[in-house]
Amino acid sequence: MSSDPTIIYTLTDEAPLLATHAFLPVVSTFTKPAGIKVEQSDISVAARILAQFPENLTPEQRVPDALTELGKKTLEPDANIIKLPNISASVGQLTAAIKELQAKGYNLPDYPADPKTDEEKAIKAKYAKCIGSSVNPVLREGNSDRRAPKAVKEYARKNPHSMGEWSQASRTHVSHMTHGDFYHGEKSMTLDSAREVKMELVTKSGQTIVLKPKVALQAGEIIDSMFMSRKALLAFYEKQIEDAKNTGVLFSLHVKATMMKVSHPIVFGHCVRMFYKEAFEKHGALFDSLGINVNNGMADLYNKIADLPASQREEIERDLHACQEHRPALAMVDSAKGITNFHSPNDVIVDASMPAMIRAGGKMYGADGRLKEVKAVIPESTFARIYQEVINFCKWHGAFDPRTMGTVPNVGLMAQQAEEYGSHDKTFEISEDGVANITDLATGEVLMSQNVEQGDIWRMCQVKDAPIRDWVKLAVTRARNSGMPAVFWLDPYRPHENELIKKVKTYLKDHDTSGLDIQIMSQVRAMRYTLERVSRGLDTISVTGNILRDYLTDLFPILELGTSAKMLSIVPLMAGGGMYETGAGGSAPKHVQQLVEENHLRWDSLGEFLALAVSLEDLGLKTGNEKAKILAKTLDAATGRLLDNRKSPSPKTGELDNRGSQFYLSMYWAQELAAQTDDAELAAKFAPLAKQLAADEQKIVQELLEVQGKPVDIGGYYKADDAKVKAVMRPSATFNAALESFAA
Ligand SMILES: NC(=O)C1=CN([C@@H]2O[C@H](COP(=O)(O)OP(=O)(O)OC[C@H]3O[C@@H](n4cnc5c(N)ncnc54)[C@H](OP(=O)(O)O)[C@@H]3O)[C@@H](O)[C@H]2O)C=CC1
Numbered sequence: 159m160s161s162d163p164t165i166i167y168t169l170t171d172e173a174p175l176l177a178t179h180a181f182l183p184v185v186s187t188f189t190k191p192a193g194i195k196v197e198q199s200d201i202s203v204a205a206r207i208l209a210q211f212p213e214n215l216t217p218e219q220r221v222p223d224a225l226t227e228l229g230k231k232t233l234e235p236d237a238n239i240i241k242l243p244n245i246s247a248s249v250g251q252l253t254a255a256i257k258e259l260q261a262k263g264y265n266l267p268d269y270p271a272d273p274k275t276d277e278e279k280a281i282k283a284k285y286a287k288c289i290g291s292s293v294n295p296v297l298r299e300g301n302s303d304r305r306a307p308k309a310v311k312e313y314a315r316k317n318p319h320s321m322g323e324w325s326q327a328s329r330t331h332v333s334h335m336t337h338g339d340f341y342h343g344e345k346s347m348t349l350d351s352a353r354e355v356k357m358e359l360v361t362k363s364g365q366t367i368v369l370k371p372k373v374a375l376q377a378g379e380i381i382d383s384m385f386m387s388r389k390a391l392l393a394f395y396e397k398q399i400e401d402a403k404n405t406g407v408l409f410s411l412h413v414k415a416t417m418m419k420v421s422h423p424i425v426f427g428h429c430v431r432m433f434y435k436e437a438f439e440k441h442g443a444l445f446d447s448l449g450i451n452v453n454n455g456m457a458d459l460y461n462k463i464a465d466l467p468a469s470q471r472e473e474i475e476r477d478l479h480a481c482q483e484h485r486p487a488l489a490m491v492d493s494a495k496g497i498t499n500f501h502s503p504n505d506v507i508v509d510a511s512m513p514a515m516i517r518a519g520g521k522m523y524g525a526d527g528r529l530k531e532v533k534a535v536i537p538e539s540t541f542a543r544i545y546q547e548v549i550n551f552c553k554w555h556g557a558f559d560p561r562t563m564g565t566v567p568n569v570g571l572m573a574q575q576a577e578e579y580g581s582h583d584k585t586f587e588i589s590e591d592g593v594a595n596i597t598d599l600a601t602g603e604v605l606m607s608q609n610v611e612q613g614d615i616w617r618m619c620q621v622k623d624a625p626i627r628d629w630v631k632l633a634v635t636r637a638r639n640s641g642m643p644a645v646f647w648l649d650p651y652r653p654h655e656n657e658l659i660k661k662v663k664t665y666l667k668d669h670d671t672s673g674l675d676i677q678i679m680s681q682v683r684a685m686r687y688t689l690e691r692v693s694r695g696l697d698t699i700s701v702t703g704n705i706l707r708d709y710l711t712d713l714f715p716i717l718e719l720g721t722s723a724k725m726l727s728i729v730p731l732m733a734g735g736g737m738y739e740t741g742a743g744g745s746a747p748k749h750v751q752q753l754v755e756e757n758h759l760r761w762d763s764l765g766e767f768l769a770l771a772v773s774l775e776d777l778g779l780k781t782g783n784e785k786a787k788i789l790a791k792t793l794d795a796a797t798g799r800l801l802d803n804r805k806s807p808s809p810k811t812g813e814l815d816n817r818g819s820q821f822y823l824s825m826y827w828a829q830e831l832a833a834q835t836d837d838a839e840l841a842a843k844f845a846p847l848a849k850q851l852a853a854d855e856q857k858i859v860q861e862l863l864e865v866q867g868k869p870v871d872i873g874g875y876y877k878a879d880d881a882k883v884k885a886v887m888r889p890s891a892t893f894n895a896a897l898e899s900f901a902a
């Protein structure tokens with residue numbers, strides 16, 4: 159039993175970080191009487207960049223490599239981590255962050271987009287560690303348990319969010335490849351013994367190029383080899399662009415360039431190039447000489463042509479516009495600002511963008527700011543099909559009704575960089591035609607081989623045996639505790655999932671499943687089965703691999719609750735600790751913009767409140783700290799009251815925002831603590847605070863409201879000024895004083 163139980167609180171980026179600045183003082187104050195320590199760990203993109211370049215910084219500027227430290231912590235049994243959503247940076251966001259840090263006096267090197275020297279290559283490799291989804295895979299040393307807590311689901315039932323109407327005549331649909339994609343030629347095997355393998359390309363010209371010299375594999379591990387054909391992808395895009403034009407629906411592309419940070423920017427770039435084909439053919443050499451990489455989106459192109467002589471730039475712009483003339487209309491990210499789906503590869507992230515489209519009745523915004531029917535292009539067919547199944551269902555049954563629909567929690571295979579989301583260091587764009595082999599290093603035996611062509615994307619995925627066992631156990635536990643049926647979404651026609659099915663069947667026998675309803679279904683059937691139940695108000699646990707975990711934990715919360723930010727998201731770490739994530743919702747740039755322009759933060763910290771309650775409960779159970787358990791129980795009760803009394807933040811400036819919502823949470827929490835009878839000492843301790851906050855309620859709310867409506871300065875975006883942020887996020891002198899005198 160630890161004498162000094164500790165919760166590690168992550169500091170991340172954008173809206174979640176702003177909210178944390180207001181919430182942390184409350185957390186530290188409330189947990190102190192229970193003897194709990196709250197430590198901070200800065201894993202913001204700015205801190206992660208700075209940690210890469212200690213030699214460029216003065217001793218005062220240097221920061222520890224908090225992410226690596228935290229990664230190690232996840233392997234310790236007493237880990238208790240609250241993890242807020244962080245930026246998974248695009249190249250554009252990375253360069254903007256570097257620029258801001260340089261302007262603040264940090265002597266960082268520029269990002270070398272096209273490195274020539276060894277030194278530049280080394281710099282690029284360091285920056286590569288800060289791009290895309292580079293936090294979650296390090297910390298997620300456990301599988302995923304995400305669900306809508308009962309109080310939140312009840313709230314959504316009583317206060318349903320808006321849902322767009324679906325028409326049976328809707329032409330909205332999903333388009334995916336039917337050949338030449340990863341699904342098409344996938345190979346998979348379970349290792350009989352531990353091996354070391356390499357990934358190599360044997361070219362048609364007889365050369366052997368080693369792409370990955372060594373991957374150490376464990377016995378029982380499942381590995382896959384799969385590739386996407388460039389030719390098939392281009393032909394697919396050509397056809398879909400043509401079809402959208404002929405049928406008059408918006409063209410939209412949905413990828414996950416953040417998580418799939420190697421493959422999806424390439425998949426995205428091919429689409430943009432195909433769309434603007436003639437302009438790229440005409441200006442290709444110039445674009446290359448300017449270092450334009452369309453995998454980073456049209457924003458990069460427009461930035462890089464900005465300094466060309468006006469006549470040359472205008473000619474390019476004319477040629478780009480000429481392409482648009484005979485191309486379909488594009489779905490917009492921000493129609494007011496003219497930002498299209500092609501602006502940046504991470505503006506449209508499939509896990510959130512497809513549910514948003516489905517929630518809106520199968521529509522996305524066109525350039526005129528109106529909602530329109532859409533062709534949703536999701537090239538890879540493996541998982542795209544589930545969305546078409548949802549569309550089919552909505553067209554037939556109409557939109558789901560949040561007042562009556564069932565809930566779909568998820569148990570997701572995620573630990574130890576499982577499946578596709580761990581494949582970045584084993585993903586390659588093929589340089590010339592040949593055979594791509596996974597070869598045993600010791601024996602030279604070729605385990606799996608694929609015929610590939612230049613430009614194809616080839617990857618190897620892994621999933622270790624222990625995470626699979628843990629995942630099956632978690633599924634059985636959740637089914638038992640919830641009384642819901644659980645469905646493993648596994649497709650026997652997909653080689654990888656077929657290997658998984660064998661293991662699932664074996665490991666289910668390790669558990670008492672009597673009285674439980676556990677089934678295995680292919681994805682499309684599982685979706686249909688689940689939706690039939692959802693529409694009848696019945697609940698069903700989805701037990702899925704890593705990508706479907708990501709997709710379904712935005713899809714169902716967005717349909718059921720209006721946002722995934724209100725979901726409980728737990729990672730029971732395999733080493734015994736726990737990580738408590740705040741929903742699946744990411745950071746929201748437009749929330750920061752609203753704060754800076756109008757001093758109103760619409761971000762809802764509900765996910766943070768829910769996560770903290772489970773973190774406290776877990777800490778109480780594991781360390782025998784009864785006060786922590788009471789803190790957890792009363793926090794949950796306070797969160798319930800917050801919902802019942804409608805004290806969540808409003809999106810509108812001039813109304814209660816994140817700070818006001820946090821005040822109410824604090825007041826209710828103090829009141830619940832004062833009222834409980836399990837621990838008289840705690841009750842007595844919190845009684846004066848509860849009384850004071852209630853007495854000052856009007857005054858505090860007034861202080862929090864009156865600051866709104868004017869611009870504020872937080873001293874930066876990626877690395878805001880701590881003191882300025884604190885001042886902005888804690889503007890009520892009365893509330894601050896009450897907390898301080900309590901803590902004293
Ligand atoms: N766990 C993690 O670390 C995750 C990180 N990300 C990262 O976050 C960034 C943005 O991702 P994106 O896919 O656009 O998704 P987001 O979840 O940031 O946002 C989509 C929209 O959902 C609404 N929303 C989400 N959370 C909240 C909240 N707590 N309170 C109020 N509204 C909320 C906002 O809509 P509105 O403005 O209309 O209110 C927001 O604009 C990317 O860098 C991505 O990689 C994404 C997912 C998870």
Ligand SMILES: O=C(O)CCC(=O)C(=O)O
Binds near residue numbers: 246417
């Ligand atoms: O790590 C990321 O970029 C996003 C994570 C995410 O979308 C999720 O876990 O649901």
Ligand SMILES: [Mg+2]
Binds near residue numbers: 509708711712742
């Ligand atoms: Mg997600």
